[in-house]
Amino acid sequence: MKTEKNIALEFNEFSKNYTNDMIGCVPHYMSLISGFVNSLPENFKPQSILDLGSGNGNVTAQLISFFPNAIYTLVDASSEMINLCRNHFNEYTIIYENKYFKDFSFNKESYDLVVAGFSIHHCDENEKQAMFGNIYNSLKKGGIFSYCDLMISKTNPDHKRLMQQWKEFVRINFPDGEKWNWLMEHYQTFDKPTDYPLQKDWISNAGFSTIEIGFREEYWVHLQAMK
Ligand SMILES: C[S@@+](CC[C@H](N)C(=O)[O-])C[C@H]1O[C@@H](n2cnc3c(N)ncnc32)[C@H](O)[C@@H]1O
Secondary structure (H helix, E strand, O other): OOOOOOHHHHHHHHHHHHHHHHHHHOOOHHHHHHHHHHOOOOOOOOOEEEEEOOOOOHHHHHHHHHOOOOEEEEEOOOHHHHHHHHHHOOOOOEEEEOOOHHHOOOOOOOEEEEEEEOOHHHOOHHHHHHHHHHHHHHEEEEEEEEEEEEOOOOOOOOHHHHHHHHHHHHHHHOOOOHHHHHHHHHHHHHOOOOOHHHHHHHHHHOOOOEEEEEEEEOOEEEEEEEO
């Protein structure tokens, strides 16, 4: 796989074997994705759900079996990813928005739950802060923002060690080294992870009252923030 020119084209290509590639390339992927259901409060029954960077729908797929009657809005820049979701979820009420986050209208107080799985690390620092503000405003009172990602900046002193550990994980799953080389090209071109403490500050600054970690292994984190 070669690296494409922009996020939309990159993920059109990545969509071909997406779930397998994620499980083999992202440590704890399935545990982090399970957190979108497992970490929710027991009595929380969302009726409107926004999935930011839905990809092929792995996060929505978790939620939809528990909340089949909710109205879902799926945003993704990649048309191929959106097409996979259209085929997969054709029996449910889904609004598809094939666009970049910056072009999506975050309507005020519209959602009970906003989810983002491994998508916000594609935004730079300013975009991230703007996203957290938009997410906060688009949630209803009592709503939840649920988010998983790699949460370490490339300048963190521990980044080098993490990369060694990550490389070993990928080598076990894809021994020929080709996948790791592609992943590192992708990481360099498209990924802009941010340290957890800084993101936590930005999420608090956006107005969220409580921020809880549902799952964490090293810098692979799932968190929930309540409005
Ligand atoms: C790594 S995938 C994550 C997919 C899924 N949420 C998951 O957890 O497996 C990231 C997705 O976010 C989308 N994406 C990244 N940056 C985006 C942006 N700025 N606007 C819209 N979509 C974006 C990509 O097209 C891709 O489908």
